[in-house]
Amino acid sequence: xxxxxxxxxxxxxxxxxxxxxxxxxxxxxxxxxxxxxxxxxxxxxxxxxxxxxxxxxxxxxxxxxxxxxxxxxxxxxxxxxxxxxxxxxxxxxxxxxxxxxxxxxxxxxxxxxxxxx
Amino acid sequence: xxxxxxxxxxxxxxxxxxxxxxxxxxxxxxxxxxxxxxxxxxxxxxxxxxxxxxxxxxxxxxxxxxxxxxxxxxxxxxxxxxxxxxxxxxxxxxxxxxxxxxxxxxxxxxxxxx
Numbered sequence: 001x002x003x004x005x006x007x008x009x010x011x012x013x014x015x016x017x018x019x020x021x022x023x024x025x026x027x028x029x030x031x032x033x034x035x036x037x038x039x040x041x042x043x044x045x046x047x048x049x050x051x052x053x054x055x056x057x058x059x060x061x062x063x064x065x066x067x068x069x070x071x072x073x074x075x076x077x078x079x080x081x082x083x084x085x086x087x088x089x090x091x092x093x094x095x096x097x098x099x100x101x102x103x104x105x106x107x108x109x110x111x112x113x114x115x116x117x
Numbered sequence: 118x119x120x121x122x123x124x125x126x127x128x129x130x131x132x133x134x135x136x137x138x139x140x141x142x143x144x145x146x147x148x149x150x151x152x153x154x155x156x157x158x159x160x161x162x163x164x165x166x167x168x169x170x171x172x173x174x175x176x177x178x179x180x181x182x183x184x185x186x187x188x189x190x191x192x193x194x195x196x197x198x199x200x201x202x203x204x205x206x207x208x209x210x211x212x213x214x215x216x217x218x219x220x221x222x223x224x225x226x227x228x229x230x231x
Binding site for chain 1: 153159160161162163166207211217218219220221222223224226
């Protein structure tokens with residue numbers, strides 16, 4: 001089946017620094033990638049949707065200048081949390097859809113645990 | 118816009134007992150419906166999905182779900198639960214709203230007792 005990886009799986013950073021999270025589709029071309037945020041014991045909240053080569057579409061309430069998303073290729077999307085603060089600590093999950101399984105099927109990465117001190 | 122409700126925050130069942138997790142959705146047209154499972158420290162795994170056709174959908178790990186349009190429901194069932202089924206279960210609804218978007222329910226945590 002389709003595989004999506006995320007790197008790093010876990011990151012701890014100091015307040016004020018920026019952190020980049022990578023999401024890769026390993027065996028298919030991801031025309032669309034999604035970024036979610038999950039707080040402890042809560043559901044996944046969609047942050048943004050990105051199509052390869054286009055600007056990301058952010059959900060209401062998500063600061064696009066704080067959460068920079070780049071989807072430069074069909075296999076890679078990155079989420080950069082700029083000037084991170086403790087309240088940005090969360091579990092970030094990406095998913096991808098594309099040539100595998102149809103456009104309506106999303107394949108999820110294992111997630112990245114971000115802790116901001 | 119679509120939305121999903123999972124009424125049960127957590128459920129406890131005995132190993133070997135049957136299971137039903139409830140999911141209600143709101144969407145104007147026929148939605149795309151999914152059930153995912155998330156084990157501690159793991160990513161989401163797709164159990165099954167419904168797009169059209171037969172309203173009873175078979176998934177992996179012995180799970181099935183039934184789409185009932187009249188009740189706007191897509192409940193997940195398993196006839197006999199195993200201890201390894203303990204996890205968080207998410208119902209999700211997808212729709213094309215200027216691009217395909219999936220919205221997740223709040224999740225139901227399943228506990229399995231021996």
